[in-house]
Amino acid sequence: MATSIVLFTADLRLHDHPPLRAALAEADEVVPLFVRDDNVAAAGFAAPNRLAFLADCLTALDAALRERGGRLVVRSGDVVDQVGAVVAATGAGAVHMAAGVSGFAQDRERRLRAALAERGCALHVHDCVVTAVAPGAVTPANGDHFAVFTPYYRRWSQQGVRDVVAAPRTVRVPSGLASERVPARADVREVSPGVPPGGEAVARTRLAAWLRSGIAGYADGHDDLAGDRTSRLSPHVHFGTLSPVELVHRAGKTDGPGPAAFVRQLCWRDFHHQVLAARPRAAWADYRDRQDRWRGEDEAADDIEAWRRGRTGFPAVDAAMRQLAHEGWLHNRGRLIAASFLTKTLYVDWRIGARHFLRHLVDGDIADNQLNWQWTAGTGNDTRPNRVLNPVLQGKRHDPEGAYVRRWVPELAELAGAAVHEPWRLTGLERARFDYPEPIVDLAEGLARFRQARDRS
DNA sequence: GCGGTATTAGG
DNA sequence: CTAATACCG
Numbered sequence: 001m002a003t004s005i006v007l008f009t010a011d012l013r014l015h016d017h018p019p020l021r022a023a024l025a026e027a028d029e030v031v032p033l034f035v036r037d038d039n040v041a042a043a044g045f046a047a048p049n050r051l052a053f054l055a056d057c058l059t060a061l062d063a064a065l066r067e068r069g070g071r072l073v074v075r076s077g078d079v080v081d082q083v084g085a086v087v088a089a090t091g092a093g094a095v096h097m098a099a100g101v102s103g104f105a106q107d108r109e110r111r112l113r114a115a116l117a118e119r120g121c122a123l124h125v126h127d128c129v130v131t132a133v134a135p136g137a138v139t140p141a142n143g144d145h146f147a148v149f150t151p152y153y154r155r156w157s158q159q160g161v162r163d164v165v166a167a168p169r170t171v172r173v174p175s176g177l178a179s180e181r182v183p184a185r186a187d188v189r190e191v192s193p194g195v196p197p198g199g200e201a202v203a204r205t206r207l208a209a210w211l212r213s214g215i216a217g218y219a220d221g222h223d224d225l226a227g228d229r230t231s232r233l234s235p236h237v238h239f240g241t242l243s244p245v246e247l248v249h250r251a252g253k254t255d256g257p258g259p260a261a262f263v264r265q266l267c268w269r270d271f272h273h274q275v276l277a278a279r280p281r282a283a284w285a286d287y288r289d290r291q292d293r294w295r296g297e298d299e300a301a302d303d304i305e306a307w308r309r310g311r312t313g314f315p316a317v318d319a320a321m322r323q324l325a326h327e328g329w330l331h332n333r334g335r336l337i338a339a340s341f342l343t344k345t346l347y348v349d350w351r352i353g354a355r356h357f358l359r360h361l362v363d364g365d366i367a368d369n370q371l372n373w374q375w376t377a378g379t380g381n382d383t384r385p386n387r388v389l390n391p392v393l394q395g396k397r398h399d400p401e402g403a404y405v406r407r408w409v410p411e412l413a414e415l416a417g418a419a420v421h422e423p424w425r426l427t428g429l430e431r432a433r434f435d436y437p438e439p440i441v442d443l444a445e446g447l448a449r450f451r452q453a454r455d456r457s
Numbered sequence: 458g459c460g461g462t463a464t465t466a467g468g
Numbered sequence: 469c470t471a472a473t474a475c476c477g
Binding site: 140141142143146147148150151383384385386 | 470473
């Protein structure tokens with residue numbers, strides 16, 4: 001009786017799952033395996049908010065497998081050792097998994113391939129599970145990857161995506177195979193209070209609601225901080241409880257600017273994945289070295305601490321930082337404002353900001369987070385690397401009524417309208433009533449510092 | 458078919 | 469300012 005293993009990583013779903021489909025097609029019994037990989041924690045990647053969401057995803061995956069006659073097998077340790085142990089216990093002839101793009105994922109694939117070859121077990125790595133279009137599937141004429149988004153977007157759109165694969169009706173799992181208890185969200189401590197529930201069922205319900213009543217307004221509404229009119233699907237896409245291929249198909253079914261803008265954002269995600277796949281070092285090193293001499297933890301300790309705590313004195317920045325800490329999620333416009341302020345105005349190393357975001361974001365993704373930070377810092381793929389976002393103007397433009405600031409900065413909740421964006425304009429007596437910090441930096445001085453630093457290069 | 462160069466366009 | 473491509477010798 002043939003047995004295959006499906007190693008789940010960032011693809012915690014049963015719908016549109018080619019590795020699972022392939023395993024079921026070739027084997028009588030399949031081991032759906034998740035390894036809580038020690039190396040993930042060792043790489044500093046095990047943040048409470050993500051662990052809590054991950055626990056939900058695994059619980060839901062186990063439940064969905066049980067509805068189909070199977071179950072999830074959970075192990076802990078080094079992923080290569082654990083897969084090897086399951087191969088030894090079951091005599092499995094093949095392991096199926098999704099391709100990853102990071103240096104971590106590429107290394108994991110290499111190590112698995114070598115270890116499984118010794119056991120006479122095949123490793124099948126499937127593309128288009130984590131991304132809609134595989135990294136390297138479209139390339140420029142002279143190069144291994146696209147460095148500018150728009151040409152990539154054109155080619156990506158022409159390329160199209162593979163068909164959606166149906167979820168299996170039954171999954172037969174070998175009996176007697178040891179598994180740890182599936183982790184529960186309650187096991188995780190120090191989770192932000194607003195972290196949403198995870199899991200494929202929740203994700204699919206949310207997707208259906210988004211397609212029915214959210215996506216049509218996305219082109220107009222995506223930058224509206226207070227309106228909160230984005231999909232909020234990013235955690236589900238990050239953990240793979242939603243398939244980007246399925247998202248492209250289902251969002252693309254309807255015409256109009258909303259669906260097109262949404263699919264374009266999915267393309268941004270693939271774009272960053274193909275950059276990182278070709279340049280894994282860009283996770284922590286400048287994609288383009290612009291000779292920046294960023295300020296670090298020592299030189300800018302007070303500024304960095306104020307930024308992290310949401311006490312910079314710039315309401316739009318502080319609202320964003322507090323939303324991040326509370327929800328483990330942040331509106332995209334809030335990410336841009338907070339990141340531009342740290343890197344361009346305070347001239348602090350983008351890695352410090354990227355690390356803080358990774359500590360909190362449920363959707364914290366090595367490709368998207370790091371390359372978006374590089375984009376903002378001007379070391380990445382922005383074609384205008386010197387762009388600086390003014391946090392006051394950004395606040396007035398994207399939160400014109402000030403409702404977003406009042407929601408997240410209660411010290412300013414009594415101020416009406418757009419006045420919340422400039423609390424320093426109040427008279428001394430009024431200001432004394434609000435326990436809110438003075439701006440930690442003069443925007444003009446910050447701009448001058450940045451220009452001076454960049455002009456040296 | 459290649460390498461250099463002009464053109465276009467870019468979150 | 470520069471990637472990507474169209475163009476040309």
